[in-house]
Amino acid sequence: MQLNWFRFAAPANFYPLAGRLVPIFGVIAAVTVLIGLYWGFFETPDRLGGTNPQKEYYRIIFIHVPAAWLSMWLYVVLAGWCAIGLVFNTRLSYMMANAVAPTGALFTFLALWTGALWGRPSWGTYWDWDPRLTSELILFFLYIGYLALHSAIDDARRADKAAALLALVGLVCVPVIYWSINCPDPNQCAALHQRSSLTQMEPNILSAMLTMTFGLWMYSFASAFARLRGIILEREAESTWVQELVAPASREAIR
């Protein structure tokens, strides 16, 4: 059987598919997040020893790291849909980008917020102009800038293109965040933020963190598809299929 992927590039065909996907991703997200939280809070040690001793507050890791990863990953997804939109001029790609952006901004804010609450007990400060913290803050402003620029332009297709360009330029921020903790010589520069060393983590902590990441990633799918449905309806409001879908009975009754 040949599956025609381009069929779903049409908003009219993707709308019902997205409607079926939202509850599936939502249920997977809810179950994995609950497992991840249980694992993280009840199956992990209260204190960490080693070179980086931490007390109970390290449990912020189970929301902080997934939120930070997703903030970067969702920006890559956003820029990816923008690039596809600019190259192929497909309406649905821009709508996807638009649907992902608020969730990405949410996770960026969460990464900053949870990082501040983790920084206070471990570094003694909520905020510092550390390279990683600063570049993550810029990423948050990029999301806001993308959304603001899009809503500032009345014509939807021009808004799509202008905002897509901004999103693509802003993509430089993602590798900056990723490598912002690399400091070859501690005498020349200092980074407050710890390096992530997945291989040295306690297995239960690592598993709980990865479970939470997967759960919140699935949540991102659910929320992006739910938002996409609204965007499709708004933009296609004048089309026959939307009007038939919204009020089939009243059309028949009047006729």
Add this chain to the structure above:
Amino acid sequence: MTEFFAQGGYAFYVWGAYGMALLLLALEIVSLVRRQRTILARIGRLVRMRARGGEQ
């Protein structure tokens, strides 16, 4: 149970982080559901109005 909520004296930081996460995700879900309803209602009104031969 109290011990669990105390988180070794770091309750403010731990629950402050998870509380904000819960709040924002809940707000996003509620706003998505309400937005979908609003959009459907608005387009529905428009369609019915036109079907009655109202403003074109």
